[in-house]
Amino acid sequence: MKLPSIPPRKRLSALLGPIPLTRTQALGASERLAAVTSLVSSLEHLANRRHTRPGGLNHWAIAREAYAARSRPLRKALDITAHPWTTRALHGGRIAASAALLLPGNSRLRGAANLFLGVSGAMLYPTHRYGTDGSDQASGLVQTATGLARLSSSPQVQDALLWYVAAQSTLSYAVSGWVKLLGSDWRDGSALGGVMRTRTYGERHAWQLTQRYPKQARALAHGVLALECLFPLVYVKGGTLTRPLLASAASFHVANGFVMGLGRFVTSFTAMHPAVAYTAASRSHPAVAGRDDRLLTVTGALAAGGAATAAALAVARRLRAADPRAGAGTVTTRHGNELVFDGVVRPDATGPVLVYVHGLAATPGHFGWYVRAAREENGHDWLLYSRAGYGPSRRTTRRAYTLRESADDLADLVASAVPPGRRVVLVGHSLGGEIARRAAGQLGDRLQAVVYLDSSHPAELNRSHQQGQTADHVGSALQAFTVSLRAGLGALLSRPDWLDNLPAAWRRRTMAEYADARLWRAALREWRSAEVEFRGHEGALRPVDAHALVVSAQHTVDRDPEQLLMHGEIADAHRAPGRVVRTTVIEGADHDGLLTDPRLAGEALRHLKDFLAETDRTDRTDATDRADRTGTADHATTAPGEAGSR
Known part of the structure; x- marks a missing residue:
């Protein structure tokens, strides 16, 4: 029996076109898929209660430290929620509500169940931070929106909420894709193999396949990238591409669930697809007749206003960041760069001048x-x-940037801004410590000491497994910050916690500089040069003829013991007769806390003060000994008669 042939155009039309869902169908499909996510999530948490016990990933006695700076009422509410009996009761209620939502029906009580799931999920999230991986947040977003839609009798409100869910879904794919474009591993197609190799999300057999079939693995990685970047095309020509794009996205999540163990991703993110299908269809389609699309106009107006506000804020921050402080000076270096400096250099003082050299992206x-x-x-x-x-x-x-340029600039700054005869102490943090070390050789007798605050070492990318593994991520993060801030997204940049630990007089200006794209562009330039130079470093460090204080942060050396050995090598490069060399580890300090935490900075300052006092005594003693030796030599070479005639 011969089967009837299907014209190619008809076969193509079956693969293309919108997915006709009514408002009610979209709400029902979304809430049921999200209910599966919350049902599985609560069952998993109850089955894995060891994670909330002492030593577990989500033990509240440890997890609550992340909220130590929050208000007391909030901390008290979180303590109540984290109590084992409260947690079990909430998860029990979530299981019952999720199971009820899987049943047929369109009652407004479903709205209350959805809202309970959304609110309870938000309450439990701080106590279950590890293990959610975004799936619970996505399902909570859907449940909150569908719950409000169910409780409203207005079709316009329901449409607005469905548009909200659809917009969140579209943005989640598009933003993820365009951010991936900033990473070289996604652009060259090697990212898939890298992900499959990780301990957290990897899978040995899948990784082996990427190594056996590299061309296919690159094609698949590029396919994922194209899917995410081009997902907004779902709204082109009345949803012509809705079917292939949603099918591809759903397949992507199924693959993640199977290979990476992210099972809840399948239902949590596909729970937003019905809203996309409903809003992507042309308004002329019978299934969506009467759909209210005014949220698009409102959103567009708000986006335009937000963009204008963000641009104004970016300009204001740029002006503030580029405006020198009152009384600041300027030095033009041998490379033509203009360095702006601030400080106190008293004309009648004789002691050393401390020159502070900040770190990367600082x-x-x-x-x-x-x-x-x-x-x-x-x-x-x-x-x-x-x-x-x-x-x-x-x-x-x-000229192409190298770290030598920054070292030259620092030497020129000292030559121009520090009066002749005055010695300097270079105080460098992180990459600033390495720049100070490289500049030391140009300063000669003007250099008294170098102070290294958790300094970089030129061999760290080769010798430290942790540093070497995270190098690519550092470059990608700097690139992402640079592109985002240049695109005017600085208004969305959250205020870092360390900023509020600085003295109040420094916070506003520091935030302006931190949110300025120029800082991140300069940091990216420095990092690219440092990565190349550090990867190519060989041999021992060159000796530095100056006193040295090497301060390490405890968190740095505990996490990476090799870093402590390298800090010791920095100190050894200064060891010579008559040189004061001190090393110390600040307990409880992390890399930036040495500067920004007032207690830890005070501890580092105490070591710095003692070190400078010791170097002053040593230098005075050496000067006295030299004078005595010179005087003895003069006396020994003077004839008795000559001495008497004087």
């Missing part, structure tokens, strides 16, 4: 506590400057 404001201590104690003179491209400092050279 600001001079990070040294706020150090500067404040110098001002209050009337201690050593100091200079604070922004490297070329940071804050008000400008990079004008057209």
Whole structure:
């Protein structure tokens, strides 16, 4: 029996076109898929209660530290929610509500069940932060929206809420795709193999397949990238591409669930697809007749207003970041760069001048506590400057950047801004410590000491497994920040916690510089050069003829013991007769906390003060010994008669 042939156009039309869902069908499909997610989630949490016990991933005694800075009422509410009996009761209620939503019906009581799931999920999230991976948040978003839609009798409100869910789904794919484009591993197609190799999300057999069939693996990675970046095309020509795009997205989540163990991703993210299907269909389609699309106009107007506000904020921050502080000076270096510096250099003082060198993607404001201590104690003179491209400092050279350029700029700053005869102490944090070490050789007798605050080491990417593994992520993160801020998204940049730990006088300006795309562009430029130079480093460090204080953060060396060995090598490069070399580890300190945490900064300052006092005594003793030896030599070479005639 011969089967009837189907014309190619008809076969193509079966693969293309909208998915006709009514408003009620879209709500029902979304809430049921989300209910499966919450049902499985609560069953998993009750079955894996060991994770909330001492030693578990979500033990509340440890997890609550993330909310230590929040208000007392909120902390109390979270403590109540995290109590084992409360947690079990909430999960029991979620299981009952989820099971009820899987039953047929369109009652408004379903709205109450959805809202309960959305609210209870938000309450439980702080106590179950590890293990959700975004699936519970996605299902909670759907449940909150569908719950409000069920409780409303207005079709316009229901349509607005469905548009909200659809917009969230579209943005989640598009933003994820365009951000992936910033990573070289996604652009060259190697990302899939990298993900399959990780311990958290990897799968050995899948990784082996990517190695056996690299071309197919690259094609699949590029396919995922294209799907996410082009997902907004679902709204082109009345939803012509709705079927292939939603089918591809659903297949993508099924694959994630099977290979990566993210089972709840399948139902949580596909729960938003019915809203996409409903809103993507042309309004002329009978299934969506009467659909209210005014939310698009409102959203567009709000987006335009938000973009204008973000642009104005970006301009204001740029002006503030590029405006030198009152009384600041400027130095033009041998490379033509213009460095802006601030500080206190008294004409009648004779002691060393402390020159602070900030780290990668950091600001001079990070040294706020150090500067404040110098001002209050009337201690050593100091200079604070922004490297070329940071804050008000400008990079004008057209040459390819290397770390040598920053070292040269630092040496030129000292030569121009520090009076002749005055010695300097370079205080560098992170990459600033490595730049200070490289500049030390150009300063000669003007250099008294170098202070390394959790400094970088040129061999760290080769010798430290952790540093080497995270190097690519550092570059990708800097690239993402640069592109995002240049696109005007600085208004969405959250205020970092460390900023509020700085002295109040430094916070506003530091935030302006931190949110300025120029800082991140300069940091990306520095990182790319540092990565190349660090990867190619061989041999021992060159000796530095100066005193040295090497301060390590406990979290840094505990997490990576090799870092402590490298810090020891930095100190060894300074060891010589007559040189003071000190090393110390600040307990409880992390990499940035050495500067931004007032207690930890105070501890580091105490070591710095003692170190400088010791170097002063050592230098004075050496100077006295040299004078005595010179005087003895003069006396020994003078004839008795000559001495008497004088």
